[in-house]
């Protein structure tokens with residue numbers, strides 16, 4: 001009987017210690033070669049989430065509202081407009097138009113003037129009145145609670161749907177991708193797309209669902225307070241060590 005020759009097991013390659021890997025990655029960054037594959041690495045994403053929690057534990061929607069319907073209207077009005085301006089308009093608007101019925105049967109030319117300071121007031125009037133009518137006629141006067149239904153309202157796309165479902169109802173239907181979330185997702189290398197729909201899909205894959213709502217608010221807060229489109233305040237940013245954005249100011 002022939003003896004079986006014992007094969008030596010292949011030597012295991014020692015994996016580089018984490019610090020060394022980080023240093024290697026940092027070196028690549030300085031040389032203009034970011035470790036792209038590492039952008040959405042779970043450990044890095046978890047670190048970003050922890051940093052956001054640390055910096056913005058109480059981040060929330062900055063549009064003032066008393067119910068889901070008001071938030072829906074304010075979110076429609078916030079397109080191409082600041083939340084501060086929308087809040088100013090909203091203060092008198094919801095006294096004059098207290099519910100969906102009031103908006104649905106408003107005089108268009110009058111409503112246009114009431115929301116004029118938010119810009120694009122003709123289209124916004126159509127959207128607000130159309131959404132209000134649909135809420136009355138199809139949803140019994142209540143803002144629907146599913147993305148599928150809310151998307152049937154005139155003037156409502158996924159961003160608005162996510163804002164309302166997440167903030168008013170606490171339903172994590174997706175990630176709000178506004179101009180800040182789009183910019184920061186690119187800078188933090190969480191998505192390389194510039195299409196908000198694709199960015200949202202990318203974020204939904206790497207952010208745990210129970211963080212979707214808070215993550216959206218936190219990124220918007222960071223974009224407004226620190227990571228501005230022009231001249232981000234990288235010196236004040238607690239994610240600086242994790243960020244290798246080309247337009248970093250450090």
Ligand code: SF4
Nearest residue numbers: 227232234237240243
């Ligand atoms: S380091 Fe600068 S560019 Fe990067 S996330 Fe922070 S503020 Fe934005």
